[in-house]
Amino acid sequence: MAFYSEKVMDHFANPRNVGEIKDADGVGEVGNPVCGDMMKFYIKVKDNKIEDVKFKTFGCGAAIAVSSMVSEMALGKTLEEALEITNASVAKELGGLPPNKMHCSNLGADALHKAIENYKKKGV
Amino acid sequence: MKQIYLDNQSNTKMDDIVFDAMLPYLKENYGNPQSIYSLGQISKDAIEQARISVAKLINAQNNEIIFTSCGSESNNLALKGFAYANLKKGKHIIVSSIEHFSILNSVKALSSEGFEITYLPVDGEGFVNIKELKKALRKDTILVSIQHANTEIGVIQDIAGISKIVKEKNISMHVDAVCTAGIIPIDVASLNIDMLTLASSVIYGPKGAAALYVKKGTLIKTQIDGGVQEFSKRAGTENVPAIAGFGIACDIAMSEMQKNFDYTKVLRDKLINGLKDKIEYIYLNGSINNRLPNNVNFSIEFVEGEALFLMLDAKGIMAASGSSCASKSLKMSHVLTALNVNTAVGQGSIVFTLSKFNTSEEIDYVIEEFPKIVERLRSMSPLYDHFIKTGTRMKAGPGTDYDDHDHEHCDNI
Numbered sequence A: 001m002a003f004y005s006e007k008v009m010d011h012f013a014n015p016r017n018v019g020e021i022k023d024a025d026g027v028g029e030v031g032n033p034v035c036g037d038m039m040k041f042y043i044k045v046k047d048n049k050i051e052d053v054k055f056k057t058f059g060c061g062a063a064i065a066v067s068s069m070v071s072e073m074a075l076g077k078t079l080e081e082a083l084e085i086t087n088a089s090v091a092k093e094l095g096g097l098p099p100n101k102m103h104c105s106n107l108g109a110d111a112l113h114k115a116i117e118n119y120k121k122k123g124v
Numbered sequence B: 001m002k003q004i005y006l007d008n009q010s011n012t013k014m015d016d017i018v019f020d021a022m023l024p025y026l027k028e029n030y031g032n033p034q035s036i037y038s039l040g041q042i043s044k045d046a047i048e049q050a051r052i053s054v055a056k057l058i059n060a061q062n063n064e065i066i067f068t069s070c071g072s073e074s075n076n077l078a079l080k081g082f083a084y085a086n087l088k089k090g091k092h093i094i095v096s097s098i099e100h101f102s103i104l105n106s107v108k109a110l111s112s113e114g115f116e117i118t119y120l121p122v123d124g125e126g127f128v129n130i131k132e133l134k135k136a137l138r139k140d141t142i143l144v145s146i147q148h149a150n151t152e153i154g155v156i157q158d159i160a161g162i163s164k165i166v167k168e169k170n171i172s173m174h175v176d177a178v179c180t181a182g183i184i185p186i187d188v189a190s191l192n193i194d195m196l197t198l199a200s201s202v203i204y205g206p207k208g209a210a211a212l213y214v215k216k217g218t219l220i221k222t223q224i225d226g227g228v229q230e231f232s233k234r235a236g237t238e239n240v241p242a243i244a245g246f247g248i249a250c251d252i253a254m255s256e257m258q259k260n261f262d263y264t265k266v267l268r269d270k271l272i273n274g275l276k277d278k279i280e281y282i283y284l285n286g287s288i289n290n291r292l293p294n295n296v297n298f299s300i301e302f303v304e305g306e307a308l309f310l311m312l313d314a315k316g317i318m319a320a321s322g323s324s325c326a327s328k329s330l331k332m333s334h335v336l337t338a339l340n341v342n343t344a345v346g347q348g349s350i351v352f353t354l355s356k357f358n359t360s361e362e363i364d365y366v367i368e369e370f371p372k373i374v375e376r377l378r379s380m381s382p383l384y385d386h387f388i389k390t391g392t393r394m395k396a397g398p399g400t401d402y403d404d405h406d407h408e409h410c411d412n413i
Helices: A006-013 A060-076 A079-083 A087-093 A108-123 B014-025 B038-057 B071-085 B102-113 B130-136 B157-167 B239-278 B307-313 B335-338 B360-379 B382-390
Strands: A027-031 A037-046 A049-058 B065-068 B092-096 B118-119 B139-147 B172-176 B195-199 B210-214 B280-283 B295-300 B348-354
Touching: A006 A060, A027 A108, A037 A060, A037 A108, A037 B382, A049 A060, A049 A079, A049 A108, A049 B038, A049 B382, A060 A087, A060 A108, A060 B307, A079 A108, A079 B195, A087 A108, A087 B118, B014 B071, B014 B239, B038 B065, B038 B239, B065 B071, B071 B102, B071 B172, B071 B195, B071 B210, B102 B118, B102 B139, B118 B130, B130 B157, B157 B172, B239 B280, B239 B295, B239 B307, B239 B360, B307 B360
Parallel strands: B092 B118, B092 B139, B139 B172, B172 B195
Antiparallel strands: A027 A037, A037 A049, B065 B210, B195 B210, B280 B295, B295 B348
8 A cells, every 4th residue: 555545645645725925915824944843834815715715834744735625615705614634534524644744744634724823913 | 747766765666676585484484594405505695695795795704794674673673782892991892972862862761771872973074083083082982883974964984094093093993884885885994893774774775784894803793682593692583585685785775875875866966056055044054075876864943854854745755854843853853963063944955866776867956946835835934034135044942922931842042
């Protein structure tokens, strides 16, 4: 059996929504270069919905696949729905992750939530 | 799709001649070498023939070669076997900090049983610090174990120089030569060492066979109790086909040594220079001068090693990495750590190890494809983005807003 699921490899090889949004409404960053994983998420919000999402990720195959999957799951969702995306649900959508990758590389949902928090703070 | 195998320090493709030589012992010659009837003696002869070949490769006596199943087993036997057999002499052992895990974990096990271990540092190029070695030698030091060359960075230690210092104090010396035996000349007699580990699967031989050279008169305690195989130093029915193949692999290695050395070195230098010319912010790990002719180890800044080798794999190129994410333990390679490689930069480590089967065209292909992969990963890297926009490297550590995540897995901050 391959180390990663087919879905992980697909999202790694063809990541969706890579890039940055110059006039983003919210930006969220997690990870640490020293640990080998870092993710930065950008969101554009309209009518309480995530209208656009982009990310940049430094990390392993899982980290890139997770970022891509989170971006796909978040797109078009309301902020409340997007906040319900968890690291666990992302891993599930990807058809599972190797056990040692569950905690280190699976930070995408955290990065998204930080971007939403950042947006909400700006709104206050 | 192309298949370009560049992880030859992990395992080499078997030589066809070796494979053919093994076949009879997998089929018709199935006797147990310990049996006295003819079928048993055919197997016994194969083992003794292989013993001659292994001994010749390192200039040892035949009865100084003990066959084992792998390099790790040889290293365990050397370290634990020697320590337990020489308890009366002392309980202090010295190893380098960049040894293979079979050495490091053997001495770790010994330390839990009352042995004291000193780990020698290496300099930025990967060489064992001789001053530190001299300082570390004590009256109760029984053994010094230093690798001949390192698996990851290919740096070749000055074993003759180290051995001279160690033997002056009448201390025994073990050398892990898995990376060098069959690749560069080794003469255990002139090196004046007591034990040496060598393995089959990295010199175009099969897995399942390795050896430990034990100088006559050196006491070691068996780590597998049982019968009288291997001079009662390693019980268990011998893996005859693998040992026979190992012997042939040693014969071939000896006759082709200079040719293979020159051939792979040309490819190595082509790959090093080709990648350096095409990729910015790329750093060679380990000394360029005293280095295995087949080792290339780069840190590529702003990208991560596992992502690099997965993308290489998608192009049919197989390589290794020393990044945290590429290791099951989620720690950056202990070798890069010992070399004091910046931890963020070391995450982008990629290791190519060449063999006599690689071609110049294959290297061209890697030089063509790899820079594109680096560029692609950098285009999605927030670290590179930050560097391009600000000209500075993103700092990590307390106070940054991305540091409050749970990083208990990350031992290298």
